[in-house]
Amino acid sequence: MPSKEVRVRFAPSPTGPLHMGGVRTALYNYLFAKKHNGTFIIRIEDTDQTRFVEGAQEYILESLKWCGISPDEGPGIEGKYGPYIQSERKGSYQDFAQQLIDTDKAYYAFDTPEELDKIRNEAKKMGMANWQYNVVSRMNMRNSLTLPKSDVEKLLADEVPYVIRMKMPRNEDVRFHDVIRGWVVVNTNNLDDKVLFKSDGMPTYHLANIVDDYSMKISHVIRGEEWLPSAPLHVLLYDAFGWERPEFAHLPLLLKPDGNGKLSKRDGDRLGFPVFPIDWKTSEGELFSGYREKGYFPDAFINMLAFLGWNPGTTQEIFSLEQLIDSFTLERVSKAGAKFDPEKTKWFQQQYLRAKADKTLAAILSSSVSNSVSDENLETICKLMKERATFPEDIINDGSYLLENPSSYDKKMISKKWKSNTDEIMNKWKETLLHIENFDSQTIETNFKDFLSKNELGFGAVLLPFRILVTGVSAGPGMFDIAAFLGKQEVISRMEIGLNHITKIKHEA
Ligand code: GLU
Secondary structure, three states: OOOOOOEEEEOOOOOOOOOHHHHHHHHHHHHHHHHOOOEEEEOEOOOOHHHOOOOHHHHHHHHHHHHOOOOOEEOOEOOOOOOOEHHHHHHHHHHHHHHHHHOOOEEEEOOOHHHHHHHHHHHHHOOOOOOOOOOOHHHHOOEOOOOOHHHHHHHHHOOOOOEEEEOOOOOOEEEEEEOOOEEEEEEHHHOOOOEEEOOOOOEOHHHHHHHHHHHOOOOEEEEEHHHHHHHHHHHHHHHHHOOOOOEEEEEOOEEOOOOOOEOOHHHHHHHOOOOEOOOEEOOOOOEEOEHHHHOOOHHHHHHHHHOOOEOOOOOOOOOOHHHHHHHOOHHHEOOOOEEOOHHHHHHHHHHHHHHOOHHHHHHHHHHHOOOOOOHHHHHHHHHHHHHHOOOHHHHHHHOHHHOOOOOOOOHHHHHHHOOOOHHHHHHHHHHHHHOOOOOOHHHHHHHHHHHHHHHOOOHHHHHHHHHHHHHOOOOOOOHHHHHHHHOHHHHHHHHHHHHHHHHHHHHHO
């Protein structure tokens, strides 16, 4: 149980669409906040203007809305700690950077991008692949640690572009506790002097992130594992400012269904499942498909996502959002990467589809069927088909024979199962059906059984051809339910049409 008021944030950068891993980060933050009567905040981190992608912010907000992950504070939702878009907070960061310079925790660096490139290239030639601006190399560079004070003042007065860099301490162990990973220790000799403030007057992600987490009173930083390498710097920044550190929880990566790599945006279309919550179209017109447009229910998607890295410790798998809030703990989030499983995702969707009331499904489908189909009939169709469907549309696509005559007949099954006496059996069975007065499922079944025993016939020898004549296909929901739904006239007429058709097929063969 957290001892302080819980305030958490999801802080995406609008550099592209939100991958499902991002949605999971938002979800875990949301669940944690709601569980502890806390506040869930959305903050847009757009300080890197070179990576800004048009439409990404709107996409992120719309995706979360579709998932039902609604913020208590965020863009467009007034709160005490706004604005919630970093570019709108631009004016506040410089003072913080200055504070670090004044306390000797950071310094000005005047090296131009060209100078830095040159050094990197030379280092590469000498076999040093990753040259870093760090505690050693900074003493050979043009910065306020190496230049005389008067030179620095002149450069600043002349408005020569500069960046502000973190003055990484030499050989210190940075220790912090991660709720999911336990104690993490990193030596500062392995860290570089990261840029905190850029020459364009904008803070970098690191500075803006820390300043805003502090200013917005964030209690727990819950984010993806890819940010773990940045955490020691962040911890040092908290210490440098003299601020209390938040709790950290770095969530496991989402892995490809095949192999061990990180799930990437290209995997989706490569393996035929969406990686994004909703459709995303790039400015070049390339489309990445989304769960929403594929027909997934948001609650099924969320349920599946919750299990990618967390489990409740029981065998229960179906959880509503409220139940997730109730059961979620960071302690039950695993360290190991979570392999995404498209089949399991489908399974969740099927469970949610089956659990939906027939009326609800009928309402979803009503605009996809002709006006002549009554609400009552559509509900019955949903009831009959939903056990076999994954998406609502499957109900009317796979069950099209419940709405109209079959347009084709399963030829393979016919050639395999249609015996020389099948036509005759079907004609006889048709006669029996004609004489049934109460054409309900139970009565049809009773008559069917009588028919089998009287004629000494096996179940399959009659049921399968009957099904093919009425539906065109060889599998589906209970045949007596189908027959009762269609009604006597319709069943008889379909059997006649079907028999004619099959005679024709046989003739052609
Ligand atoms: N803006 C970072 C991102 O895009 C946020 C990382 C964090 O939560 O600290 O993921």
